[in-house]
Amino acid sequence: xxxxxxxxxxxxxxEPCERPEVSEPFDPTVGGAIPRDLQRADxxxxxxxxxxxxxxxxxxxxxxxxxxxxxxPLGSCTMKYNPKICDEVVSWKTVTDIHPLQEPSTIQGAxxxxxxxxxxxxxxxxVDAVTLQPAAGAHGEYTxxxxxxxxxxxxEETRREVILPDTAHGTNPASAAMVGYDVxxxxxxxxxxDVEALKAAVSKDTxxxxxxxxxxxxxxxxxxxxxxxxxxxxxALLYYDGANLNAIMGKTSPGKMDFDxxxxxxxxxxxxxxxxxxxxxxxVGVKKKFEAYLxxxxxxxxxxxxxxxxxxxxxxxxxxxxxxxxxVLVRAYAYIRMxxxxxxxxxxxxxxLNSNYLKEKLKDSFELPYGSLxxxxxxxxxxxxxxxxxxxxDFAKRLLDYGFHAPxxxxxxxxxxxxxxxxxxxxxxxxxxxxxxxCKSILKEDPEILKAAPVNTxxxxxxxxxxxxxxxxxxxEYEKKLDSTGRTK
Amino acid sequence: MEISKCSQEMLQELHLGSLEELFADIPxxxxxxxxxxxxxxxxxxxxxxxxxxLSPNKPASSHPSFLGAGVYHHFIPAAVRTIVSRSEFxxxxxxxxxxxxxxxxxxxxxxxxxxxxLTAMDVVNCSMYDASTALGEAVLMSNRxxxxxxxxxxxxxxxxxxxxxxTYARGADITLAEVxxxxxxxxxxxxxxxxxxxxxxxxxxxxTPNFLGPIETHWQExxxxxxxxxxxxxxxxxxxxxxxxxxxxxxxxVVGDAQVFGTPMNLGGPMIGIFGCKVEHVRKxxxxxxxxxxxxxxxxxxxxxxxxxEQHIRRSKATSNICTNEALLALASAAYLAVIGKSGLRKIxxxxxxxxxxxxxxxxxxxxxxxxxxxxxxxxxxxMTSEIPxxxxxxxxxxxxxxxxxxxxxxxxxxxxxxxxxxxEMHTKTDHDKLIAALEGIR
Numbered sequence: 001x002x003x004x005x006x007x008x009x010x011x012x013x014x015e016p017c018e019r020p021e022v023s024e025p026f027d028p029t030v031g032g033a034i035p036r037d038l039q040r041a042d043x044x045x046x047x048x049x050x051x052x053x054x055x056x057x058x059x060x061x062x063x064x065x066x067x068x069x070x071x072x073p074l075g076s077c078t079m080k081y082n083p084k085i086c087d088e089v090v091s092w093k094t095v096t097d098i099h100p101l102q103e104p105s106t107i108q109g110a111x112x113x114x115x116x117x118x119x120x121x122x123x124x125x126x127v128d129a130v131t132l133q134p135a136a137g138a139h140g141e142y143t144x145x146x147x148x149x150x151x152x153x154x155x156e157e158t159r160r161e162v163i164l165p166d167t168a169h170g171t172n173p174a175s176a177a178m179v180g181y182d183v184x185x186x187x188x189x190x191x192x193x194d195v196e197a198l199k200a201a202v203s204k205d206t207x208x209x210x211x212x213x214x215x216x217x218x219x220x221x222x223x224x225x226x227x228x229x230x231x232x233x234x235x236a237l238l239y240y241d242g243a244n245l246n247a248i249m250g251k252t253s254p255g256k257m258d259f260d261x262x263x264x265x266x267x268x269x270x271x272x273x274x275x276x277x278x279x280x281x282x283x284v285g286v287k288k289k290f291e292a293y294l295x296x297x298x299x300x301x302x303x304x305x306x307x308x309x310x311x312x313x314x315x316x317x318x319x320x321x322x323x324x325x326x327x328v329l330v331r332a333y334a335y336i337r338m339x340x341x342x343x344x345x346x347x348x349x350x351x352x353l354n355s356n357y358l359k360e361k362l363k364d365s366f367e368l369p370y371g372s373l374x375x376x377x378x379x380x381x382x383x384x385x386x387x388x389x390x391x392x393x394d395f396a397k398r399l400l401d402y403g404f405h406a407p408x409x410x411x412x413x414x415x416x417x418x419x420x421x422x423x424x425x426x427x428x429x430x431x432x433x434x435x436x437x438x439c440k441s442i443l444k445e446d447p448e449i450l451k452a453a454p455v456n457t458x459x460x461x462x463x464x465x466x467x468x469x470x471x472x473x474x475x476x477e478y479e480k481k482l483d484s485t486g487r488t489k
Numbered sequence: 490m491e492i493s494k495c496s497q498e499m500l501q502e503l504h505l506g507s508l509e510e511l512f513a514d515i516p517x518x519x520x521x522x523x524x525x526x527x528x529x530x531x532x533x534x535x536x537x538x539x540x541x542x543l544s545p546n547k548p549a550s551s552h553p554s555f556l557g558a559g560v561y562h563h564f565i566p567a568a569v570r571t572i573v574s575r576s577e578f579x580x581x582x583x584x585x586x587x588x589x590x591x592x593x594x595x596x597x598x599x600x601x602x603x604x605x606x607l608t609a610m611d612v613v614n615c616s617m618y619d620a621s622t623a624l625g626e627a628v629l630m631s632n633r634x635x636x637x638x639x640x641x642x643x644x645x646x647x648x649x650x651x652x653x654x655x656t657y658a659r660g661a662d663i664t665l666a667e668v669x670x671x672x673x674x675x676x677x678x679x680x681x682x683x684x685x686x687x688x689x690x691x692x693x694x695x696x697t698p699n700f701l702g703p704i705e706t707h708w709q710e711x712x713x714x715x716x717x718x719x720x721x722x723x724x725x726x727x728x729x730x731x732x733x734x735x736x737x738x739x740x741x742x743v744v745g746d747a748q749v750f751g752t753p754m755n756l757g758g759p760m761i762g763i764f765g766c767k768v769e770h771v772r773k774x775x776x777x778x779x780x781x782x783x784x785x786x787x788x789x790x791x792x793x794x795x796x797x798x799e800q801h802i803r804r805s806k807a808t809s810n811i812c813t814n815e816a817l818l819a820l821a822s823a824a825y826l827a828v829i830g831k832s833g834l835r836k837i838x839x840x841x842x843x844x845x846x847x848x849x850x851x852x853x854x855x856x857x858x859x860x861x862x863x864x865x866x867x868x869x870x871x872x873m874t875s876e877i878p879x880x881x882x883x884x885x886x887x888x889x890x891x892x893x894x895x896x897x898x899x900x901x902x903x904x905x906x907x908x909x910x911x912x913x914e915m916h917t918k919t920d921h922d923k924l925i926a927a928l929e930g931i932r
Binding site for chain 2: 005009010012013014026027030032033034035037038039040041043044045046047048050053054056057058060061062063064065066067068069072074077079081082083085087089090091092093094095096097098099100101102103105106107108109110112113120123124126135136137138139141142146149170171173174175176177178179180183185219220222224225248249250251252253256257267273274275276277278279280282316317318319320321322323324325326327328329330334336337338339340341342343344345349350352353354356357360361373375396397400405406408411428429430454457458459460461462463464466467468470471472473474475476477478
């Protein structure tokens with residue numbers, strides 16, 4: 001164990017000790033054109049030399065762990081390495097300095113790129129049309145369920161319910177609820193959709209069934225065709241959550257599995273960096289029958305010129321201003337072009353190989369529910385930890401001490417003390433072996449060490465309950481609270 | 490397909506003969522035979538190809554552009570790029586493990602702090618996708634805070650935002666109704682607002698400066714007309730360096746876009762939605778919140794908090810479905826504001842006002858043009874009206890290598906042949922001269 005994260009005491013940028021003597025007195029007449037009754041009286045922002053600001057954030061960055069620091073096997077998030085060329089391309093002025101309302105004749109390159117990306121996603125997803133507008137995966141789900149609603153309304157039907165398995169990502173039920181649907185969570189059987197239960201649950205009130213395949217346990221839903229049949233026979237639609245697409249590229253596609261509406265997570269499958277929480281991009285693809293409802297504008301190619309087409313009267317309208325997270329789209333486009341068709345297929349092969357290798361090596365130390373072969377990720381049960389008075393959380397925190405980001409924990413909820421592990425294709429066997437050794441070594445450690453972990457990170461265990469109690473969301477509130485308790489600053 | 494030695498070893502450990510066997514669980518009936526995509530490219534080939542594809546784009550740096558309408562061309566100090574390019578930030582994800590993610594967590598807390606200070610709101614979350622979706626979420630939240638299935642929205646709001654708000658409202662069975670603006674001042678038409686505020690109205694959204702440029706002055710009147718209904722205010726956060734913040738004027742929810750702070754235009758994405766509210770409504774707000782706390786040794790620390798509002802815990806009962814947000818842009822905003830500083834920000838904002846006033850009055854002197862259209866205080870955007878159809882003006886400008894303002898004819902037919910012009914600190918006098926000369930040449 002050689003990992004030690006940098007530990008800096010970096011004051012909050014608003015703190016007096018971070019404010020050397022460069023501050024000028026507040027001059028309310030700056031912007032003298034603003035009438036007095038509209039003028040701002042004060043603005044408590046820092047005034048620091050550039051040198052100190054750079055020091056501040058560089059030191060903060062050293063207290064942050066990204067894929068570039070090491071293995072980040074956060075299940076369902078596909079934390080793969082992002083080729084640097086893709087970041088460099090989006091720093092070009094032909095990307096950064098173009099405005100969405102420019103005359104289409106002056107952004108032909110951008111429109112062409114988006115049009116070609118749509119076509120490539122059609123091929124990968126097995127769909128007929130794509131919108132790039134949604135800003136993230138959950139936003140794609142939201143868009144997709146709006147499409148479901150628009151479709152049923154055009155059939156003059158009111159259907160009130162969206163069904164999904166209990167292993168579904170939390171965004172699925174939340175997205176369906178935001179579009180106004182009641183949500184029915186279906187208990188799984190052997191880790192997969194319980195087909196009989198689904199049959200019993202589907203009715204004339206069912207608008208759609210949301211599914212990811214492989215599912216969040218990393219299991220391929222073999223009955224997907226039958227599931228599609230059940231839904232379609234009832235006039236309902238099948239929605240594909242694309243979070244797990246990294247497992248199946250070139251092997252199968254949502255379209256081939258008879259899904260009607262699909263979202264893609266470009267920041268997962270197509271290697272655009274996750275940015276500490278975003279931006280992402282969540283394009284949505286559909287079969288021909290649902291194209292009319294896609295958000296506007298659509299990108300159209302006519303007589304060799306790319307343009308914007310608003311003439312889709314049945315469209316759901318817009319889900320976001322303009323065209324989507326363009327800089328993310330450019331990165332994903334570059335990644336797909338770099339990989340090519342064969343490269344993407346090989347991405348999935350290696351993602352699945354790495355996942356199964358890890359699973360095989362770790363399954364005896366934990367519990368592996370539901371059969372053997374997995375796709376890009378797998379979920380271990382943490383009951384053996386429990387037997388030693390430990391929780392999965394303790395194990396996860398100890399992994400940090402070894403220089404690995406923790407897997408996703410306590411999800412899906414059907415697995416007790418779950419550890420959801422997704423190594424991705426970009427990690428070598430050597431890294432995986434080191435991770436395996438670390439896991440095994442942790443399991444042999446004194447339980448007290450795990451309970452006290454982490455110790456090699458910038459901070460030790462965080463008092464999360466205190467944060468919820470104190471509710472300090474800004475420096476302004478912090479100062480107010482200090483004032484009110486009479487403590488000195 | 491070629492297979493590496495390491496892969497071979499791993500396959501052997503799995504007792505598998507080929508990679509293909511890893512996919513044995515996918516039924517034949519749903520198998521596809523590979524992808525019909527062009528062959529892969531080396532990094533050098535890719536670079537050439539990307540240059541080739543992107544080169545037809547005309548960036549604002551190569552021709553003066555007077556477009557704004559929600560996306561603005563501002564200066565970005567080099568230090569901001571240095572900070573947001575740090576691998577540790579850019580390749581991390583949502584800080585689910587706070588002990589190893591303090592850097593991003595503190596940066597996001599600082600972003601929340603900057604936005605809280607600028608807007609004077611108690612709580613600002615650590616980002617939404619953009620201003621339009623922040624507005625959509627505000628419509629939904631207003632409905633949770635104050636009962637009522639109707640929401641009022643000012644007419645002087647961008648068509649993009651209105652369209653998104655409509656989509657969000659439809660999902661929740663909320664009806665949107667429009668409140669007009671005063672044709673002289675461009676400000677909220679108080680009589681129209683009064684006539685439309687009814688029992689079933691949960692809130693009202695207006696902007697300052699609004700889409701057409703004017704900075705709102707009738708705060709007290711609007712607040713009193715609304716009573717206990719939500720007052721939802723849209724802001725350009727850069728203008729808040731100079732003007733009174735909505736938090737001091739009684740706003741319940743504030744939305745906006747922080748793209749102006751350190752993020753390039755990028756064809757309008759990614760942007761970063763600001764979302765703030767009063768602390769008493771914090772449990773009803775969407776999005777992630779970072780809170781200050783300590784670690785077990787008592788050292789100051791930060792973590793995500795009040796997560797029971799969120800989808801990964803509350804599922805269908807969550808306040809929103811948002812998961813991935815715009816964290817890196819929140820970092821960019823914090824870094825921008827820190828680098829520019831208070832004095833710098835106020836100077837830049839003042840330069841925007843100065844440029845707007847100068848350009849607007851110069852356009853007004855050109856025969857055939859009236860500017861600004863509205864008798865009001867503006868920030869960096871204004872409406873100009875031309876005698877000849879604006880489409881024609883735009884075409885002629887384009888022919889002279891100038892990207893004119895955003896044509897309003899379609900969405901604001903009452904303004905006849907008008908356009909929305911934005912000018913920022915990026916414009917030099919030469920840029921303005923070029924536009925004026927071109928306008929003078931139009932007959």
